[in-house]
Amino acid sequence: xxxxxxIIGFLPLVDACLPILAQEHGFAEDEGLTLTFVKDVSWAxxxxxxxxxHTDAAHMLAPLAIATTLGRGRPAQPLVAPFVxxxxxxAITLRKDLAAQVTTPGTYGDPAQVGAALREVxxxxxxxxxxxxLGVVHRYSSHNYKxxxxxxxxxxxxxxxxxxxxxxxxxxxDAMESGEIDGxxxxxxxxxxxxxxxxxxxxxxxxxxxxxxxxxxxAMREPVLDEKRSxxxxxxxxxxxxxxxxxxxxxxxxxxxxxASPAYLNASEGLIGAAISDRLTLLHHANxxxxxxxxxxxxxxxxxxxxxxxxxxxxxxxRWDHLQFDPVDAAKSAAVFRPDVYRSALSATGDxxxxxxxxxxxxxxxxxxxxxxxxxxxxxxxxxxxxRQFDPDRVEDYLAxxx
Amino acid sequence: MVQRNMTAMRxxxxxxxxxxxxxxxxxxxxxxxxxxxxLTERRALMQSIQEIEPDIVLIDLGNPSRDVLEEYFTVxxxxxxxxAMFVDESDDDAIAASIDAGVSAYVVNGLAxxxxxxxxxxxxxxxxxxxxxxxxxxxxxxxxxxRDMVDKAKRIIMDSKGVSEPEAYSELRRKAMxxxxxxxxxxxxxxxxxxxxxxx
Numbered sequence: 001x002x003x004x005x006x007i008i009g010f011l012p013l014v015d016a017c018l019p020i021l022a023q024e025h026g027f028a029e030d031e032g033l034t035l036t037f038v039k040d041v042s043w044a045x046x047x048x049x050x051x052x053x054h055t056d057a058a059h060m061l062a063p064l065a066i067a068t069t070l071g072r073g074r075p076a077q078p079l080v081a082p083f084v085x086x087x088x089x090x091a092i093t094l095r096k097d098l099a100a101q102v103t104t105p106g107t108y109g110d111p112a113q114v115g116a117a118l119r120e121v122x123x124x125x126x127x128x129x130x131x132x133x134l135g136v137v138h139r140y141s142s143h144n145y146k147x148x149x150x151x152x153x154x155x156x157x158x159x160x161x162x163x164x165x166x167x168x169x170x171x172x173x174d175a176m177e178s179g180e181i182d183g184x185x186x187x188x189x190x191x192x193x194x195x196x197x198x199x200x201x202x203x204x205x206x207x208x209x210x211x212x213x214x215x216x217x218x219a220m221r222e223p224v225l226d227e228k229r230s231x232x233x234x235x236x237x238x239x240x241x242x243x244x245x246x247x248x249x250x251x252x253x254x255x256x257x258x259x260a261s262p263a264y265l266n267a268s269e270g271l272i273g274a275a276i277s278d279r280l281t282l283l284h285h286a287n288x289x290x291x292x293x294x295x296x297x298x299x300x301x302x303x304x305x306x307x308x309x310x311x312x313x314x315x316x317x318x319r320w321d322h323l324q325f326d327p328v329d330a331a332k333s334a335a336v337f338r339p340d341v342y343r344s345a346l347s348a349t350g351d352x353x354x355x356x357x358x359x360x361x362x363x364x365x366x367x368x369x370x371x372x373x374x375x376x377x378x379x380x381x382x383x384x385x386x387x388r389q390f391d392p393d394r395v396e397d398y399l400a401x402x403x
Numbered sequence: 404m405v406q407r408n409m410t411a412m413r414x415x416x417x418x419x420x421x422x423x424x425x426x427x428x429x430x431x432x433x434x435x436x437x438x439x440x441x442l443t444e445r446r447a448l449m450q451s452i453q454e455i456e457p458d459i460v461l462i463d464l465g466n467p468s469r470d471v472l473e474e475y476f477t478v479x480x481x482x483x484x485x486x487a488m489f490v491d492e493s494d495d496d497a498i499a500a501s502i503d504a505g506v507s508a509y510v511v512n513g514l515a516x517x518x519x520x521x522x523x524x525x526x527x528x529x530x531x532x533x534x535x536x537x538x539x540x541x542x543x544x545x546x547x548x549x550r551d552m553v554d555k556a557k558r559i560i561m562d563s564k565g566v567s568e569p570e571a572y573s574e575l576r577r578k579a580m581x582x583x584x585x586x587x588x589x590x591x592x593x594x595x596x597x598x599x600x601x602x603x
Contacts, residue, residue, distance in 0.1 A: 042469035049464075052502045141476050166474035168467040245524075278441050288565070 002232050002351070006137075007219075009046045009058035010021035010038055012265040013169065014188045014275045015086045015216050017060040017255065018297060022238040024258050030241075039161070042168065043138050050221065051077055057235070058227060059085060059378055061217035063140040066185065066333045072140070072321070077149040078332075080225050081217035082341035083236050084303045089215055089295030090143050091191040092150075094118075094183035095176055098132075099201035099247040099283075106283035108199075108291060111208045111385040115154025122161050135167030135175060141217050145316040146206045147185040152403045153386040160318070176200045186213075188275035188295075189267050189354070196271065198284040201356045205280075207293040212300070212382035214309040217337075227394035240351055243298030252277050261325035300379050301354055303336035308358040311392035315399055325396050334392070361390040411438040412518055417466060421444055428462070430529035433520060449475050459519065460509040461526050469507065476509055491544040497523045500537045504530040549587040556590035559597045 010016040022028045023035040038055050040046045050058045058171075061325060065079045094102070103109035104115035122132050126185045136144040158164050167175050175181045177199040184194075185206065194200030206213060218239070225232055245251055256273035259265050266273060274280055278294035282388040296302045314333035318325050339357045346353060355371040359386070364382040384390075390398055409578035414437055420442070424441045440455050443469055452460065462469055463593045465529045466504050478490060499522050501508055504527040553575065562572035575593070 041465060041467040044469040044473050045464045048502050050508060054502070073473065138470050139477060166468060170467060242452050332577045 003029070003032050004234070005034045005036065006056045006228070006231055006235060007038060007054070008266055009038045009040060009055035011041070011043065011084075011169075012267065013045055013059075013216075014259065014265070015295065016264070016270055016296070017246060017259055017276075018085055018242045018262055019218065019238040019253060020060070020240060021236070022242040022260065025242060025245055027238040027241040027245075028235070031238045031291060033231060033234050033238060035235070038099075041170070041263070043141075050079075051218065056224055057218055057220040057232070059080075059216055061138055061141045062214050062217045062309070063142060063145060063149070063317065064138060065217055065219040065335050066313050067140040067309060067317065069332055069336050070317075070329055073315070075247075078222040079219045079336060080222050081340050082232065082338040082345070083217045083218040083239060083388060084214055084305050084309075085216040085218055085239075085297070087212050087215055087296035087302050088205065088210075088293065089275070090146070090185055090187045091184045091402050092183060092204040092206070092208040093172075093176070093191045093194045093200040093202050093204045093214065093293075096180075096199065096201050096284075097184055097186075099203050102203075103203045104259070104287040105203075108205060108208060108282070108289060109203060111150060112154065114203055115150060115156065117200050118151075118166055118287070119154055119161075122156050122231070126161050130164045131182070132182045134162055134164050135172055135181040135186070136164055137169050137186055138166060140266050141316070142313070143185040143187070143206070145313065145320070146209045148152070148383070150204075150321055155403070168255055169221050171176055172201055173197050176260060176345075188280075189265070189271035192271040193268075194281055195281055195284055196268075201284075202280060202282040205291055207291070208385060210382075210384050211293060212296065212302075212361075212364075212379075214306075214313070217305065225338075233341065236342060236345035237349060239296075240303065240346065240349070243303060246276070247279065247298045250275050250359050255299045301352055304354055305339050305360060306354075306357065306361075307334045307337050307339065308390070308392040310334050310337040311358075311395060312390050313363055315390070318395075319399060319402065325399060330349060351400050358392050361392075362387075363389050404582050412459065412514070412522070414439045414454060414522060415452060415455055415460045416441045417443075417452075417460060417472070418446065418467065419445065419466060420463070423530075426533050426536075427526060428527040429465050430525050431522065434525065437522070438452075448472075456510045458514050459522055461506055461522075462509075463530075464502070464505045464507060472509070477584070490514040492602075500524075503529075505534070506530050513532060551589075552587055555589040556593040559593055567578045 008019050028035050038049060043061060047068060049055045065081050068077055069079050070076060099105050101121055103114045122162050125132050134147065136147055151158050156162055166183060167184060169186050171196045172184045172186050172190050176194055191202050197201060246255055251275055256269050256276055260267055260269035260272050274288060274357055278292050279288040279290050283287055310333050316332055343353050352372045362382060362384045364379050370379055414431055416424050416427050423441045423558060424443055428439050428441050429435055431548055442451050501523050506526050508523055511526045556575060557568055557571040560566065561568060562576055575586050575589050
C-alpha cells in the first residue's frame, strides 16, 4: 500500500525537531506515513499556509493557535492541537553590559534576584525617557507571556516600564548589536548566536519562570483533523518514538547533524547540539552550563496537551490584551487542546497516558506520582518561580491576584 | 511627511527582492487612482509605513518582517486608520489566490471591496509573472549547462575515437535513442566516465 502523505509547515527552530526526526529516522515510514516539510521565516506565513491548505499541520506557537481560534487579529478559524511539541526551550538574553549589571554572567541566576536588579535599571532607564526595549518572537507566543509574567512578578510593568516588541528570531543578534533592543526572549539556536557573536549574555531559561511551561504544538485546522484523523494519529505515534530517540543522549550528535542540515534549520550543528543536550554557553567563551530542564520533548508526558495549559495561555491573553474574561472564549481556548486525540492515538501502544485532562499548574512542588491508564508516572516540580498556582477552574480569581 | 493626494489609493509594496518589487510596482502603477510606494529595506520599515499612511500593504510570504508588520498593525495607536488583514471574509477567494501566488495583503478598514480586489488581482498576476520569469531563467541556465555538457562529451568522443564533430554528435544521439534517454543525460555520463577514468 502506498504511504499516506502529510505536509508539515515549520519555522527553523530546534523545537521543530519531532516531526522532522520522525521522518528522518523512519518512524513515520513504520506508520505508513511520508512527511514533507515546508519551511518559512515568519509565523504569519506558517499560519497562512495552514489556513489556506498549503500544509496539513504546522509547528506552531501554542498561544497563536489559540489566538487564531478566537479570531484575534483576523477572522476566527478553529485550530486544534492534539500534541505538544515541547516544553520550554527558550531563554532570555540581555545585552552584554546590561547582563553584567543584573546577574553573574555565565550562570543561570535566580529569577527573582535577576528581576529585582533589572527593575532598578529599567526604572532608571525609563526616567531618562529611553525605556529598555525587549524583543519577543511574536505577540502570541509563550516567549511573550513568560517574559511578561516574570517582569510583572518582579515589579516591572510591561508596556509601561519597558517596551516589548516583536523581532524575528534570525534578527535578534543584529538588533542587540545595533542597540535596537536591550534583550530578548527567543528560542534556540538564537540565544546562543548572540553569545557566540558576543553581543549578548543568556541570563535565564524560560524553564526557570515556569518549569514545565507549554511551548510549541502541532496544530491543524479542525476540519482537517477530522478528515485525516488516522494519518494524524499515526503521526502522533511516530513523533512519540522520535521523542524517545531524541532524549537519548547517545543520539544527540546525529540528531543535531540532521536538524542543522540546509533543508531544516540550516544552522550551526554545534549550537543545536548544545540546545539538545541542555548545555548552553551563557557567556562568550565561558564553559557550557548543564540545565536538564532547559527543553523537554518527551519525558513526564511532555507531549500531552493538558487542557489546563491552554487555559493558562487564555488567562495571559486576557491579561495582556486587556480583555474581559469571557467564559465562551475560555471554553473555545480549552477546546483547542485535544487530549482525546492524543489518547486515542496512543491507547494501544502501552505509552503512559495521564488519567486526567487537566491539572492545577504550578502545584507540583516535589516529584509526584500521577495516575495513568496503567499505574502512574512521576511528574517532577512544575512550579512558577513566584510560587503562584493556576487553577483552570478559577481563572478569574487567578487574574485578580496577579500583579 | 509625504505630500498626500487625498483621493488616491496608497499602496505600499514591501519586498526585499528589488527586482520583483519593481515588476509589481510597474503593474500596480497602471491602476487608475493608485499611488505606489516600494520599501525594500528592513531597517526603519515601520517608520516608513507610518509616514506613508497606506491604504493597502502588500508583502511577500517569504519576508521575515511579516510578524513585525502584523504586530505593528495590531497594536499601533500611531495609525489614524486601523489596518486589518482580511478585512472582509467575502474577500477570501482573492486572499487565497494571493497566498497561492506568494503575497499577503493588509488593508485599511473600510477600503471598498472592489478596490481591494483590483489591487490583489494585479499583484497576484505580477507575482506569478515574476515566478514564471524566474523559472524560465532557471530553465535557460539549465539548457546552457546542458549545451556545455554536450560540447564536452563531443570533444571527448572526437579525441578518443578520432572522429569528426558531426560523427561524435550522432553517436551521442544514437545512444540516447537506443536507451530512451535525453542526449544531455548521455553526454553527462560520458563526461563523468571520462573524469573518473580518463585522467590517468
